[in-house]
Each structure stands twice: as structure tokens, then as C-alpha cells.
Amino acid sequence: MNPALSQIGQQMSQLTGVRAIMKDIIETLRLNRGQDLINLSAGNPLIVPEVEQLWRDCTHELMASPEFGQVVCRYGTSQGYEPLIAAVVDDFNRRYGLNLTERNVLVTPGSQAIYFFATNAFGGLSANGELKKVVLPLSPEYTGYGGVSLSPNTVVAYRPRLEIFEADHTFKYRPDFQQLHIDETTGCVIFSRPCNPTGNVLTDVEVRQIADLAVPYGVPVLIDAAYGPPYPSLNFTELAPVFGGNIVHCLSLSKAGLPGERVGIAIGDREILSVLEAFQTNACIHASRYGQAIAALAIANGALAEVSVNVIRPFYQRKFTVLEETLRTALPNDIPWFLHRGEGAIFAWLWLRDLPMTDWELYQHLKRAGVIVVPGSSFFPGLTEPWRHKQECLRISLTASDEEIALGMQRLAATITQVYQESPSRPYSDVLA
Numbered sequence: 001m002n003p004a005l006s007q008i009g010q011q012m013s014q015l016t017g018v019r020a021i022m023k024d025i026i027e028t029l030r031l032n033r034g035q036d037l038i039n040l041s042a043g044n045p046l047i048v049p050e051v052e053q054l055w056r057d058c059t060h061e062l063m064a065s066p067e068f069g070q071v072v073c074r075y076g077t078s079q080g081y082e083p084l085i086a087a088v089v090d091d092f093n094r095r096y097g098l099n100l101t102e103r104n105v106l107v108t109p110g111s112q113a114i115y116f117f118a119t120n121a122f123g124g125l126s127a128n129g130e131l132k133k134v135v136l137p138l139s140p141e142y143t144g145y146g147g148v149s150l151s152p153n154t155v156v157a158y159r160p161r162l163e164i165f166e167a168d169h170t171f172k173y174r175p176d177f178q179q180l181h182i183d184e185t186t187g188c189v190i191f192s193r194p195c196n197p198t199g200n201v202l203t204d205v206e207v208r209q210i211a212d213l214a215v216p217y218g219v220p221v222l223i224d225a226a227y228g229p230p231y232p233s234l235n236f237t238e239l240a241p242v243f244g245g246n247i248v249h250c251l252s253l254s255k256a257g258l259p260g261e262r263v264g265i266a267i268g269d270r271e272i273l274s275v276l277e278a279f280q281t282n283a284c285i286h287a288s289r290y291g292q293a294i295a296a297l298a299i300a301n302g303a304l305a306e307v308s309v310n311v312i313r314p315f316y317q318r319k320f321t322v323l324e325e326t327l328r329t330a331l332p333n334d335i336p337w338f339l340h341r342g343e344g345a346i347f348a349w350l351w352l353r354d355l356p357m358t359d360w361e362l363y364q365h366l367k368r369a370g371v372i373v374v375p376g377s378s379f380f381p382g383l384t385e386p387w388r389h390k391q392e393c394l395r396i397s398l399t400a401s402d403e404e405i406a407l408g409m410q411r412l413a414a415t416i417t418q419v420y421q422e423s424p425s426r427p428y429s430d431v432l433a
């Protein structure tokens with residue numbers, strides 16, 4: 001059956017960004033079952049035994065408590081499960097010297113829902129028919145922002161400045177404040193910190209500068225801390241969360257071992273949150289309470305913050321080191337390869353300057369060499385201008401064993417070396433042809 005779709009139906013049934021290529025990856029893995037294929041494409045976190053044990057312990061505690069029936073046999077409020085909200089308020093006030101009250105917290109079914117609600121509550125067609133944009137100040141960005149708007153052409157992204165450390169084979173993206181426009185046509189601003197896919201961490205100064213640009217227009221700024229402290233603390237560099245005013249700090253417990261339970265937490269201005277809460281009531285009533293209840297226990301007793309810093313962070317940081325060291329040994333110095341500074345998250349981002357083919361073609365070569373990564377062009381939602389750089393990058397996931405990452409990087413280095421040797425640089429128009 002092929003039911004007719006509304007405009008929104010059409011917009012929402014498109015597969016955006018990385019989801020579009022996941023189909024190809026799943027098919028490749030299916031056809032090559034039993035073959036020696038290293039999959040470094042996944043964004044799904046690994047099961048870390050200590051983290052699994054923490055959630056198992058919290059589940060036992062919940063099941064043994066008289067609260068269990070209240071949690072799973074009853075509806076709750078749209079704002080979230082009260083003990084979780086109280087635990088977050090206490091923890092953040094103590095940790096960061098804030099004065100949050102329970103009205104400053106909203107729990108959603110995963111943090112993706114926060115971006116969906118905000119994008120459509122603040123972005124899209126306004127009452128007077130003007131299109132309010134959702135601004136991504138720095139591109140590349142999380143592909144999930146590409147699909148969140150119910151109206152087309154709402155998400156716009158800005159090209160970054162590149163800080164290149166030639167001798168070191170590393171680089172870092174910086175927001176380009178000369179280009180960035182936040183004004184009365186802006187509905188809201190969103191960025192991830194640490195960033196998926198690049199591992200970039202915007203500095204406190206850059207964050208304040210972006211937030212300040214939005215203040216005169218009353219525009220909310222959502223800081224996506226899916227990888228940030230205090231949970232899951234997947235920052236490998238100093239990172240002080242920024243709060244207050246128009247900033248909505250958005251947490252996810254997915255990389256802290258609970259992706260299946262869908263727990264997202266927005267912290268910010270009560271008026272902004274009450275708009276998102278009403279949206280949530282209409283969309284899904286509230287997030288699952290079981291996930292919220294075990295999260296409340298693990299936050300209140302400090303175990304989640306502790307396991308984040310002492311287990312989750314070193315677990316992935318070591319994998320980044322394995323990846324970087326293998327690339328440094330295996331890639332020749334005279335190839336213009338640049339690894340984004342590994343400041344956090346669970347990915348590495350590799351830029352191959354003047355790559356003599358597109359990232360898609362390279363992805364096909366790499367599959368034949370036995371390693372799957374994600375072509376970088378999937379990670380520029382909202383950036384429509386042509387820019388060769390978009391076809392010169394790869395996202396490499398750290399969600400594999402150290403051995404797989406090392407072997408995968410050896411295969412990747414061999415393929416890249418061969419590609420540069422066999423095809424000297426082609427003009428950009430040819431690369432895209």
C-alpha cells in the first residue's frame with residue numbers, strides 16, 4: 001500500500017545523513033557475513049561491563065523497592081520523573097554552583113527528542129509566515145539535526161575556519177564569526193560539544209560568543225552535551241559546561257550506557273522548557289519511567305558520574321590513541337592527511353586534503369579492503385554551498401576492539417596510500433563528476 005503523504009509526511013519519511021548510508025552498510029555486512037570485514041561505522045556505544053553492572057545494580061535496587069509499581073504501573077508528569085529531576089538539580093547545583101530549581105529541568109525520551117521539539121517549536125514558519133531558521137554555527141555537525149525539522153530548508157549551517165597543524169598532521173575546526181548570522185530570522189541555535197562527528201570541543205569563549213549573538217533576538221541556544229560532562233564525560237580535554245540565560249544544556253544518557261532506555265535531559269530557562277514540555281505532552285506524553293528511575297538512583301548516589309570519569313572516558317580515549325598511533329605509523333608523511341584533534345566523543349575524523357576521488361568512492365575502495373567507515377559528506381546538514389572539503393573526510397568510529405581499530409587503520413592507511421599514488425590530484429570538477 002502506498003498512502004498519499006502530506007508535506008510533513010514526505011519530509012519525515014526521508015532518510016537523512018548517515019541513515020541513508022547505513023542501508024548500504026547493513027547490506028554490505030549481510031552479503032559479506034563470515035568475511036573479514038572490520039566495521040568502524042557504528043555510532044552505537046559498546047557494552048562496557050562496569051557500566052552494564054551499574055545499570056543492573058540500579059535495576060535490582062528499583063525492583064526491590066516499594067517504588068517499583070509507581071514507576072512502571074502508572075503514568076507520570078510530562079516534565080519527568082520527580083526523583084530524577086531532583087537528583088539532576090542537586091547534582092548540577094553542587095557541581096557547578098548553580099541555582100536550578102525543578103522547573104529548570106525537562107526529561108525527554110532521548111535527547112534527539114529535545115532537538116525535534118525545539119526545532120519545530122522555535123524554527124519553521126512563524127505566525128506571520130516568515131521562515132525561522134535553525135542555525136548550526138559550525139559544520140560538520142551531528143547528522144541527526146538534518147532530519148528534525150518538519151518544514152523543509154529550515155536547517156542552515158556555516159562553514160568553519162580550519163586551523164591546520166601541518167607538521168603534526170592534525171587540524172581543528174573553529175566557528176567563523178565573520179560569516180555566522182544569528183538575527184530575527186533565527187528560531188534556535190544548536191551545536192554538539194563535544195562534537196559528533198569531529199570530536200571538536202568549542203571553547204568557553206566561542207560558546208559565550210555564540211550565545212551572546214542570540215540574546216538580542218531572544219533566541220534559545222541548545223548545547224548538545226550528549227558526550228559532555230558530568231555523564232558520560234567523553235571529553236578528553238578540559239570542558240566547562242556553560243549555563244544560563246538563553247542556553248539550554250542538553251544531556252543524553254545514551255553514551256553512559258542507557259541508549260535503549262531513551263533518557264534525554266534539558267536544563268535551562270523555565271519558559272523555554274515549558275514550550276518543549278507542552279510539545280512533548282502532545283507528541284508522546286512522557287519518557288519511559290523505568291529508565292528515568294534507574295538514572296535517578298545512579299545520579300543521586302554519584303555512581304554515574306564516577307563510572308563516566310573512571311571507566312567510560314578512559315575506555316574510548318585509549319581507543320582514540322590506538323587509532324592515532326596506528327595512523328601515524330602507517331600513513332606516509334608526504335600524504336596530506338589530517339586527523340581532527342581528538343577532544344572527545346566516540347569518533348575520529350580524518351581529512352584527506354586534495355583526495356583524488358570523492359569520499360564515496362574512497363568508501364567503496366575501503367570496503368573492498370575490508371574496513372567500513374562513514375563517508376564524511378553525510379555530516380554537513382544544512383551546508384548547501386559547494387565545498388571540496390565535504391568530499392574529503394571520513395568518520396571512523398571508536399566502537400570496536402583495540403585490535404580491530406589497529407587493523408582497520410592499517411588497511412585504511414594502505415588504501416589511502418595507494419589511492420594517492422595511483423591518481424595524482426584531479427581538478428575538483430572531475431572529482432565530483
Ligand SMILES: Cc1ncc(COP(=O)(O)O)c(C=O)c1O
Pocket residue numbers: 043109110111112113142144192195196224226251252253254259262263264
Ligand atoms: C551529538 C549527538 N546528539 C544527540 C544524539 C541522540 O542521542 P539520544 O540517544 O539521547 O537521542 C546523538 C546520538 O548519537 C549524538 O551523537
